[in-house]
Amino acid sequence: MEIGAGTGGTTAPVLEALRPHAEQLHYIYTDISSGFTRHGKEHFGAMYPMVEFRTLNIEEDVGGQGFEKGNTDVVIAANVLHATRDIAETLRNSKALLKTRGWLILNEGANVQDFATLTFGLLAGWWLFEDEENRLPGGPLLGPGMWERLLKDEGFDRVVFPGQEMIESNTVPHHLVVMAQSNGLVRKRQPETMSNYSLPKSNSQGLPRQQVTKIPDTRAGDKREFIEKTIGQCLSAVLEIETCDLDLKKPYSDFGVDSILAIKIVKEINRALGINLRSTDLFNYSSIEKLTHHIVDGFIDSISLPVSSPDETDEPSMEEEIPIRVTDPGRAPGRATAVIGMSVRFPGADNIHEFWENLASGKNSVKEITRWNVDDF
Missing domain, CATH: 1.10.1200.10 (ACP-like)
Structure with missing residues (x-):
């Protein structure tokens, strides 16, 4: 199972590597966004029939989302788990998916960089975490020691860092691969009080x-x-x-x-x-x-x-x-789309006509940033 598969950047090389073993595999492509799971199905569904596409919020109990606990051999997540409120709870939910001796494989940023803060830091999800004591200062990421401590606290009795020699030399890479093996025991989830509003159930056949x-x-x-x-x-x-x-x-x-x-x-x-x-x-x-x-x-x-x-x-x-019917206006038969107005602001052009001329002539409008001092970053 892949958690937070998104647009499939990790999925593509993984599925290609697994192709010779496709008949022996069941691969579950998950993401919190149903838009991304539909994207994944469009791009990988026909080529890899062993792949199933489902939504999953790894911050919530996986059993309550229809996933069988203790049934997965390998769970992978690339640059996903840090973007959660409570990393210990997230690891607990991830572990609940695994069989005894199953493996959790993570690819995560290992140190906070100004570039990441300047870009991802503009998004609310970057600051979603509520467990500051388990994060590196200034962001949601975890260092190697933090990952090892938290994984062992959650009962992953074997934690491996490919590239261990680099870590031992005190040279922490920008990204880290972490492999952790489950002991098969999952801490009991703490009860929560939810204010769920009960609405009539929908028909699960297609769009109801x-x-x-x-x-x-x-x-x-x-x-x-x-x-x-x-x-x-x-x-x-x-x-x-x-x-x-x-x-x-x-x-x-x-x-x-x-x-x-x-x-x-x-x-x-x-x-x-x-x-x-x-x-x-x-x-x-x-x-x-x-x-x-x-x-x-x-x-x-x-x-x-x-x-x-x-x-x-x-x-x-x-x-x-x-x-309730969800339709794609661009594909509806006999329906045309008219662009009746545009408002744009692009470098090197004061209006849409100048911008079009720049595009047509191949003009490069990329320039050095002048709004702030780049050297500060």
């Missing part, structure tokens, strides 16, 4: 037709509940997860929502509610609860509740199906 509970009157409170449920159902349809797994207060990023998926989700919410959200609203209002408040404040008067037909009762169990 969502169930929306009918609400017989038009009070603001009923509209708020309708909006809340509709947002959950749209998320469920696009992410292909059960609505009962959604949490009102949890950020969309925890469910693997990226900028590409955000556009699809907003499109479905707009269609289902008949409103006009912008794709950026999903990031400005980063949970179901926050987005519900935003829609109530700005659009509630334009939203109509489903109306029961005369021959139907107002029983709470009555349901109306609202079809």
Whole structure:
């Protein structure tokens, strides 16, 4: 199994190396983002039929996400595990996947560099960690000694560093490969209190037709509940997860929502509610609860509740199906896209026409940075 496979940068050479043994293997390509797992399936699915593509949040209990514990021979993760809140808990969850004597293989940055801080440090995920005592100063990375201590604390009784001689000479490489063998025992997970909001389960066959509970009157409170449920159902349809797994207060990023998926989700919410959200609203209002408040404040008067037909009762169990379909506008038959305006800012060009001329003439507009002193970095 590969954790945090992303766009497949590590996957590609690993699968190529494993190709001669494909008939004896089952490889699981996972990522927290369903967008990345779909990307992986498009790029590797046909060529490597032994690969399965699934979403996985390694910060959560793996059994609760449908993965069988103690069933995996090798777990690999490249530049992934450091980007979690609690590295000990992350290692515990990773270990839960492994068989006794199974191997965890990591590729991780081993020292904090100014370049990494200047680039990755602009992203919230770089500062996600809450266990500063287990990280190198100034970032989320761990040194060799930290990895060894934490892995042994979690019951990996054999920890190996390929390139050990470099570490012993006090020359820590920028990147580190760590191999750890499980003793088969996993610490019991501490109970958590969750504020999960239970929504009707979706049909797991493809992208489902969502169930929306009918609400017989038009009070603001009923509209708020309708909006809340509709947002959950749209998320469920696009992410292909059960609505009962959604949490009102949890950020969309925890469910693997990226900028590409955000556009699809907003499109479905707009269609289902008949409103006009912008794709950026999903990031400005980063949970179901926050987005519900935003829609109530700005659009509630334009939203109509489903109306029961005369021959139907107002029983709470009555349901109306609202079809949720995720489509690719670029591939829809008979549909064209018109670019009606552009606003750009590029080096060496004051407007789009000058930029086009630069492109057409092959002009190189890359210059030294002048906004700050490069020598400081």
